[in-house]
Amino acid sequence: MASASALPIIARKLVAPGKGILAADESIGTCGKRFQKYGIPETPEMRRKWRGLLFSTPGIEKGLSGVILFDETIRQETSEGEPFAEYLEGRGVLPGIKVDQKTEPLAGSPEEELTKGLEGLPERLREYVGFGAKFTKWRAVIRIKENLPTDACIEENARRMAAYAKESQRAGLVPVVEPEVLLDGVHTLVRSEEVIGKTLRAVFREVKREGCDLSGLILKSSMALPGKDSGATASPGEIAEATLRVLLSSVPKEVPGILFLSGGATPEEATERLNEIVKKGNAINAPWPLTFSYSRALQDPVLAAWRGKDENAPQAQAIFAERVAQTARVSEGRL
Ligand code: 5MM
Numbered sequence: 147m148a149s150a151s152a153l154p155i156i157a158r159k160l161v162a163p164g165k166g167i168l169a170a171d172e173s174i175g176t177c178g179k180r181f182q183k184y185g186i187p188e189t190p191e192m193r194r195k196w197r198g199l200l201f202s203t204p205g206i207e208k209g210l211s212g213v214i215l216f217d218e219t220i221r222q223e224t225s226e227g228e229p230f231a232e233y234l235e236g237r238g239v240l241p242g243i244k245v246d247q248k249t250e251p252l253a254g255s256p257e258e259e260l261t262k263g264l265e266g267l268p269e270r271l272r273e274y275v276g277f278g279a280k281f282t283k284w285r286a287v288i289r290i291k292e293n294l295p296t297d298a299c300i301e302e303n304a305r306r307m308a309a310y311a312k313e314s315q316r317a318g319l320v321p322v323v324e325p326e327v328l329l330d331g332v333h334t335l336v337r338s339e340e341v342i343g344k345t346l347r348a349v350f351r352e353v354k355r356e357g358c359d360l361s362g363l364i365l366k367s368s369m370a371l372p373g374k375d376s377g378a379t380a381s382p383g384e385i386a387e388a389t390l391r392v393l394l395s396s397v398p399k400e401v402p403g404i405l406f407l408s409g410g411a412t413p414e415e416a417t418e419r420l421n422e423i424v425k426k427g428n429a430i431n432a433p434w435p436l437t438f439s440y441s442r443a444l445q446d447p448v449l450a451a452w453r454g455k456d457e458n459a460p461q462a463q464a465i466f467a468e469r470v471a472q473t474a475r476v477s478e479g480r481l
Pocket residue numbers: 169170171172173174175176177214244285326407408409410439440441442443
């Protein structure tokens with residue numbers, strides 16, 4: 147197990163210049179939805195093959211500092227029989243693990259959800275340390291509507307997230323806190339910025355109240371964006387300005403780095419927006435490295451090429467290698 151003093155070192159490795167994180171932690175249901183699109187059988191073996199294809203792609207270690215795994219995946223092996231976590235670490239890519247477990251409706255506000263996963267967490271963390279995990283991730287979902295999010299949703303999700311972060315640090319694992327403000331909805335860019343700010347302030351207030359070491363914790367955030375169904379568009383420049391403004395006003399500078407999720411944006415949008423955020427962040431000397439932790443924006447074109455067929459694997463890996471290389475360049479503002 148890593149000592150408490152190792153946490154900031156691991157955290158800084160995760161946001162090393164020119165690198166970001168592959169989120170490959172889709173739960174069985176979410177992975178199933180992605181597979182259904184191409185008629186890929188939803189079996190543990192096909193999920194193992196898919197993750198194996200991604201992880202064994204030549205050259206990805208140049209652009210990936212880490213990979214977030216799902217519980218099933220951390221128990222699986224490469225086709226040569228090496229556990230995935232060991233295999234990744236051997237390639238210089240830190241293995242992480244998603245530790246939140248499904249959601250429950252918020253009492254009195256049925257459209258909102260609270261993330262579960264605190265029960266039995268210390269035991270699960272110990273097991274993941276045994277598998278070689280170096281960091282963990284916990285996601286909460288915040289929905290924007292006319293009267294949402296409620297304060298109760300933000301506050302309780304923030305409280306649970308902070309409790310998780312503290313447990314993770316106790317276990318010697320760097321927590322990645324991911325309060326995802328969803329893109330779904332008809333809201334404006336201004337409203338997205340407001341909700342992200344309110345959520346992040348609650349998260350960091352609770353994280354401090356728990357006594358977490360801010361230098362051994364990473365934030366994974368949404369970008370500030372107009373709602374998907376709002377009919378509004380915002381340029382990458384406007385998105386970058388709003389995103390940086392809200393982060394600067396709500397994230398402590400001691401945090402070693404900020405990752406962005408892609409949230410349903412296309413690979414091209416996710417690339418362009420990150421590029422602008424990083425360039426503008428560099429121009430104003432933002433206090434943190436800003437990089438990616440994408441799932442769909444890295445994986446979608448790869449899955450479309452693979453379609454569950456062994457003969458498509460080389461082509462799919464070539465596409466993945468290029469997506470990683472391009473996104474990594476962007477994370478240095480080098481597009
Ligand atoms: C928001 O989802 C995270 C980032 O993915 P995108 O870049 O596609 O937005 C992702 O890490 C997510 O937490 C996992 O895919 C797990 O999601 P589920 O819904 O399966 O728990």
